[in-house]
Amino acid sequence: MENGENSRKKYSTEEFEEALKKKVDQKFVLRLFITGITPRSLEAIEKVRELCEEHLKGRYKLEIIDLYKQPDKARTNQVFAAPTLVRLLPLPVRKVIGDMTEKEKLLSGLDIEIINSDQK
Amino acid sequence: MVESSFEDLKVLEKTPTGIQGFDEITRGGLPKGRPCLFAGTAGSGKTLFGMEFLARGAIQYNENGVIMTFEERPEDLIKNFTSLGFDIQKLIDDKKLVIDYVYIERAQIEETGEYNLDGLFVRLNxxxxxxxxxxxxxxxxxxxxxGMSNEAILRSELRRLFYWLKQKGVTAVITGERGTETLTRYGLEEYVADCVVLLDNIVNERIATRRLRVIKYRGSFHGADEYPFLITEHGISVLPLTSLSLDHEVSRERISTGVKRLDEMLGGKGFYRGSSILLSGTAGTGKSTLAASFSEAACMRGERVLYFAFEEAPQQIIRNMKSVNIQLQECIDRGTLKIFASRPTAWGLELHLASIHKTISEFDPDVIIIDPVSNLITVGTEKEVRSMLTRLIDHIKTLGITSIFTDLIIGDEPMEKTDVGISSLMDSWILVKNIEIGGERNRGIYILKARGISHSNQIREFLLTSDGIDIIDVYKGSEGVLTGTARVMQEARMEADELIRKQQIERLEQEISIKEKLVQRQIETLKSKFETEKEGLMRSIKEKQIREEIIMKNKKKIGEMRNP
Incomplete structure (x- = not known):
């Protein structure tokens, strides 16, 4: 987690400032927490990856954490449900819980500008 | 939820909470390895219960604990509980306690599709x-x-969570906000069915009382009443502090009341040690003085006395008692007497009890005085006060402490009625009453009851003099019971009557002797008169006899002469 905090700090200073200037270039740092390799987990992973590729291509970082393997991460990331997708950047921190099957909600949950995707 | 092993059926193991009084009510604590629900309104002490359960577990029972807090931040928890005497930070550092703060902010959360609470499980685990x-x-x-909108998921997940907790074998306290129709707002009692405790914070006439009730405790006896509890500087304290049974030891030792005549009225030896004594009386009848006298006597015997004053300030008591030669200051100086004064209305009932209990345990007295107990009524309803006093008396008796409760009777109420109805709890009951006769009030004292003591049935007059308390016989006569001046006057009247009667007799006796003399004199006069008359008559008799002789002589002469 210490790494995570450091990276958060780093982003929150310089890169976040930049991100504000150019919304289109906003960098997304996402973490997806799952509990074991269940169909629901796999579903969530797939949906998130799909969405990132579609809307955030080239400007996102996605980390997938299995809480069963790293249980300490649940507390440090304030996760209580599974699956949970945490948007660490851009700030503020946002969470999307569920199997990510409702795309609209996922988009609004992550606050991704649809315009961006349209431009694409 | 259905899990029953035969072991459970045999003996339900319990986890002591270490919370004062709570383990007594539940006969040992919470059910071991099971979840318990603590439902209560905001500010009723739910969190405190939970935290104290954990802290005491870690400190007293070597059982570590985890608190998952959804509302209070860890910093706040640590701060709040440090003020209650628990060094939470140290427990955390010693790895005896974990505070896991679950931060849920609905605005940050979007739900999409199915999910479960595995995150929570993982964290807890x-x-x-x-x-x-x-x-x-x-x-x-x-x-x-x-925080989450899908209630169906939540409900099934909670069910799973509580089941999981049971499987895990941890004793869990789950707190829930009080609902209007259900016990908890979201009906948690559906899932946690083993033990349910209700906490309440009731404000009655501007005085708040915290109360606790064990609604349900599967497989165990438990006290079903509402028990007041307090939050003291040492955490929660549920009353009673001791068991409610009547199996305390009794003493055969008798102790003096400090008033010789009163001892005599009590079979010559005074009260039993460890008994509870009620001193009832209207205002200004000397209840406090009697109690103070008893205190002094106890101090003189080297006993420790704790005096709870709910009416007067300590200095005032000392000064007033000095005027009747009861030297309380000396007792205080020797450290055998402690006066603990507080205004009844200053605190709620719970706090009063707590302070009484606390002071008792600190001072370890042989005798306690509560003066007056009736003032405590202002603090709660009659029922509450009664139940509080029952527990207090029980507690005192268990400790073998002799207790005196003074009780102020107001106005025209019948003497035999005590407001709090505690007389039945008392071993001895002494009444001090005003007797109004002849334009003044005087004090009469009598013993209404004294369990196990042959006692006087007489009303005595009770005097407060500069030498202390004096009890004297009242005047009992055709005019009723007389006291004070009336008694003195009656006594004087009696004396006068007696004198008059004596004088009358004397006078009569004199009269007799005078009459006797008079008669005597008359007799003598008559006698002398008679004597004189007798003399005269005798003389005339003689004369007549002489004359008769002469006549006879002459007759003879004549006869001789005529008989030639």
Whole structure:
């Protein structure tokens, strides 16, 4: 987690400032927490990856954490449900819980500008 | 939820909470390895219960604990509980306690599709395993309902959570906000069915009382009443502090009341040690003085006396008692007397009891005085006061402390009625009453009851003099019971009457002797008169005899002459 905090700090200073200037270039740092390799987990992973590729291509970082393997991460990331997708950047921190099957909600949950995707 | 092993059926193991009084009510604590629900309104002490359960577990029972808090931040928890005498930070540093703060902000959360609460499970499991916790507190898990919209998922997940907790074998306290129709706002009692405790904070006539009730305790006896509890500087304290049984030891020792005549009225030896004594009386009848006299006597015997004054300030008591030669200051100086004064209305009933209990345990007295007990009534309803006093008396008796309760009777109420109806709890009951006769008030004292003591049935007059208390016989006569001046006057009247009667007799006796003399004199006069008359008559008789002789002589002469 210490790494995570450091990276958060780093982003929150310089890169976040930049991100504000150019919304289109906003960098997304996402973490997806799952509990074991269940169909629901796999579903969530797939949906998130799909969405990132579609809307955030080239400007996102996605980390997938299995809480069963790293249980300490649940507390440090304030996760209580599974699956949970945490948007660490851009700030503020946002969470999307569920199997990510409702795309609209996922988009609004992550606050991704649809315009961006349209431009694409 | 259905899990029953035969072991459970045999003996339900319990986890002591260490919370004062609570383990007595539940006969040992919370059901071991099971979740318990603590439902209560805001500010009723739910979190405190949970935290104290954990802290005491870690400190007293070597059972580590995890609190998952959904509302209060760890910093706040630590701060709040440090002020109650628990060094939470140290427990955390020693790896005896884990505070896991679950932060749920609905605005940040979007729900898409199915999910479960595995994150929570993982966190809890991780925390429990990290310190081998045996105790868990979830405070207040209902926040989840506010944070997430899918109630169906939440409900099934909560069911799973509580089941999981049982499987895990931890004793869990789950707190829940009080609902209007259901016990808890979201009906948690559906899932946690083993033990349910209700906490309440009731404001009655501007005085707040915290109360606790064990609604349900599967497989165990438990006290079913509402018990007041307090939050003291040492955490929660549920009353009673001691068991409610009547199996305390009794003493055969008798102790003096400090008033010789009163001892005599009590079979010559005074009260039993460890008994409870009620001193009832209207205002200004000397209840406090009698209590003070008893205190002084106890101090003189080298006993420790704790005097709870709910009416007067200590200095005032000392000064007033000095005027009747009861030297309380000396007792205080020797450290055998302690006067503990407080205004009844200053605190709620719970706090009063707590302070009484606390002071008793600190001072360790042989005798306690509560002066007056009736003032405590202002603090709660009659029922509450009664139940509080019952527990207090029980507590005192268990400790073998002799207790005197003074009780102020107001106005025209019948003497035999005590407002709090506590007389039945008392072993001895002494009444001091005003007797109004001849334009003044005087004090009469009598013993209404004295369990196990042959006592006087007489009303005595009770005097407060500069030498102390004096009890004297009252005047009993055709005019009723007389006291004070009336008694003195009556006595004077009696004396006068007696004198008059004596004088009358004397006068009569004199009269007799005078009459006797008179008669005597008359007799003598008559006698002398008679004597004189007798003399005269005798003389004339003689004369007549002489004359007769002469006549006879002459007759003879004549006859001789005529008989030639």
């Amino acid at each position: 991780y925390a429990i395993d990290a310190i081998q916790a045996k105790r868990v507190v979830l405070d207040t898990i209902e926040v989840l309902f506010a």
